[in-house]
Amino acid sequence: MSAAGAGADGTSGSAVSAAGAGADRADRAEWETVVGLEVHCELETQTKLFCGCKNAFGDEPNTNVCPVCLGLPGSLPVLNAFAVELAMRIGEALHCEVRPSSFHRKNYFYPDMPKDYQISQYDEPINVGGWLELPDGSRVGIERAHLEEDTGKTTHQGETGRIHAADYALVDYNRAGVPLVEIVSRPDIRSSAQARLYVTELRAVLVATGASDGRMEEGSLRVDANVSVRRVGAVAFGTRCEVKNLNSLRSLGRAIDHEVARQVALVEATGTVVQETRHWDENAGRTVPLRSKEEAFDYRYFPEPDLVPLAPGSDWRARAARAVGLLPSARRERLAGLLGGAPTPQQVDQVHVVVAQGLDDLVVAAVAQGAPAGVALVRAANELAADLGAALVLDPGIFGRVAVMEAQGELTATQAKAVLAELLAAGGGDPAAIAAEKGFEALSEGSLAAVVQGVVEAHPEEWSRYSAGEDKLAGFFTGQVMRATGGKADGKAVAAELQRLRR
Template sequence: MSPPTEPKLPAGWDLVVGLEVHVELDTATKLFCGCINRFGAEPNTNVCPTCLGLPGSLPVINERAVELAMILGRALGCQVNRSVMARKNYFYPDMPKDFQTTQYDQPTNSDGQLVLPDGFVVGIERAHIEEDTGKSVHVGRSGRINQAVYSLIDYNRAGVPLVEIVSKPDIRTIDQARNFVDELRAILVVTGVSDARMEEGSLRIDANVSVRPEGLAELRTRCEIKNINSLRSLGRAIAYEANRQIDLYEDGSAPQQQTRHWDENTSRTTPGRSKEDADDYRYFQEPDLVPLVPSPATIAAIDETMPQLPVARRAALVAATGADSVAARILVERAQDALALEAVAAGAEPNKVLKRLVNDLAVDDWSNLDATALAELIKMESAGALSASQAKQVLADLVESGGTPQTYVKRRGFEVVDTSELKSLLEQLVGDNPSEWKRFCAGDQVERKKMQGFFTGQIMKATRGKADGKMVAELLNNAALVG
């Protein structure tokens, strides 16, 4: 997977980026009610008085959501605080209460950091808990609310628990921005906090972008870029926005602080609200909920049960298998690193293990495959008992139905005919077909090739295809040299 071409900034300018990442927590139910938290259900089926904001309804916080938020906080090295929920007041049709219950001046997690795979450290300002809104589809004209002919609203997502991770403006390159999201996603998956699927909207990114003359320490006016739907868009949106700002400065003007929308079709950012008509959210403490006060014992328990984080898992995999960084990242992301480690520990050749897993195990469910079976398979492959394509097929069988590789090798008739058997078979064939053999040994290139095909075909016929083609070719050539 080669990264998209890195857009270049003009010389003399530094990029300053901070990211705000919204992540849907992987809970069974919503943040304040018992409705199911699931993507893709029929619209408005997972709703109740509370997540519809009906009059008289009250929120009750989902303790698992708070726990997941704290787990993420600790994974990011944050301080976990006594926190309070707050109301962020603004009108929007897909927000049932016309306020969002979130955290403001007292977030659950603060002051952490995320270390990128290359060692670069990005500070984490905060990671706070909030509820998601519903989803609007504005039908007609521009697809934006005020030109819509009508709008459809699905409240299934309303009240889904989110954590918003706010980085410090420490990011200096587009690669770092992408690596930040990649690494965060790996942490979310490993800790079970979120499935972090950008394509399903369970991970969403806003980027705060500013530029400054190279070498200066000041922070200049930033623009917040919304509507970034993929890692690829993230890079392109940052690059576009940085260049736009640089152009303004170079023309003697300056950017205004504003929210801008990334438009995937035109590859541009366009202004949303500017600061003058920015909403005043009138934050205040949510009176329907009580402060969240984690006990030191709770935090200690989270630390004790914290799974090994991606950075450590990649390091362990590299140390034990000599994996390169791409393979290490892929296998840890897929949580196949433990399988690789066990197979290698059971004596399988590391290179082949990595190659098989990286290339042939990009599947959702591989629970049928155990490390012992994998190790056996790789050993057979290393010993030449299975060809690469046969090993692939047997691996697919193991993923499909479990068991041992021997079962499938037998079932598929992959038992290899060994060299001595092949040798005697060849001797017999030479004796039976002397003229053909002569043509093979003494013929020109074309003739030789033709006769190689003849003998290989005869051997395959006699072994019902079980002979290793490579081995047969080798035998034929060696025998020809001898005469």
């Protein structure tokens, strides 16, 4: 939770219901979207932030707990040095000022919080200022990136499984005390597309620093959006609403679009937006106000007396900076540089995908071992990205050999895909042996010409029409050649041969 929100989280029940239809009628060109994002990143440490319990996802409930993370009377927190290191790496990667910091207690009652206060950084966060450059060249400012502890996990039990209809709840404290870095952006984001781009890029940066596994679906990254609207040209910001429960990029984009439409309609109808926290309902496709407790929130922040201030020395800060790996922007440049010329728009996309999925090291290594960059890039962006888990442990030499075979015509594109699939499934192997086993011996140029010739002769009527300019029959002939060769022919080579015969 950001310090900026501390005094302004009081919610109000007088929300006007969303009026998407009205917003659609409104002239959207008059309105500007303003978004700031709060991203919670679970750190990839062995242990929790303040105790030696395992930081693990998916274990049996309440098996990674101790007196500290259960908030038992008498227990005391001790700060995890590696969590601090990762927080500093994040700060370095986001061009923040990494500073001496301290911890505060944020007091509020909730059953997933064992001490009924959260230890977080408040007015002295470890990282302040900074920015993230997006692939489209835009820059989003970073307000702060601070350390705090995660809460446990609450499961609402009841007939419908919905919160408000639940009969009771069950709490698992395995996640309580897991280290988080909360990255708060400035309200610099101007569209849902840019918001998605920001999260995608931030995710890649976090993975690059070693701080995060980047798995949004497991909750390793959680996003809240502060959304407001203002008339184009206005300087002052509109009243913002915080939208929670954005568990995927898709939700993020949809929720912002919906919320913007809702707010525009609201301002046009009533002139104002009520500041409140709203929940994204993925199934209904809309944001709904959180039914708040009667009491107003007053977090009563004060310095955590059980912890001492943190002031990492310049040596440690320098070590953390050095430990930050190549950042996505640098990785994209490196990968594009291998293509030996200006990349096509398609290749730009492929470069983004490969870097975002963390496959660029593999491609770079394969190219270093002689693989052609273009082919390797295409296969990585498509086939490897589709089976990421297996791809990330694939030997670059083996991957490179497939690319070489394809480039040299020993394998068709279709065959190369099949060989890769086999390699990924088996966790490795010899591409040539797999190709041979599948009967993928390449057709020589001469034998391909013979097959094409045979097909042409077998279909004289179609051939005369094709010769007369009916181009779509090329597909018919290619199909026939493929059938005749059992799929071993290279589609491009067939097309070239047909062209040659027609001339």
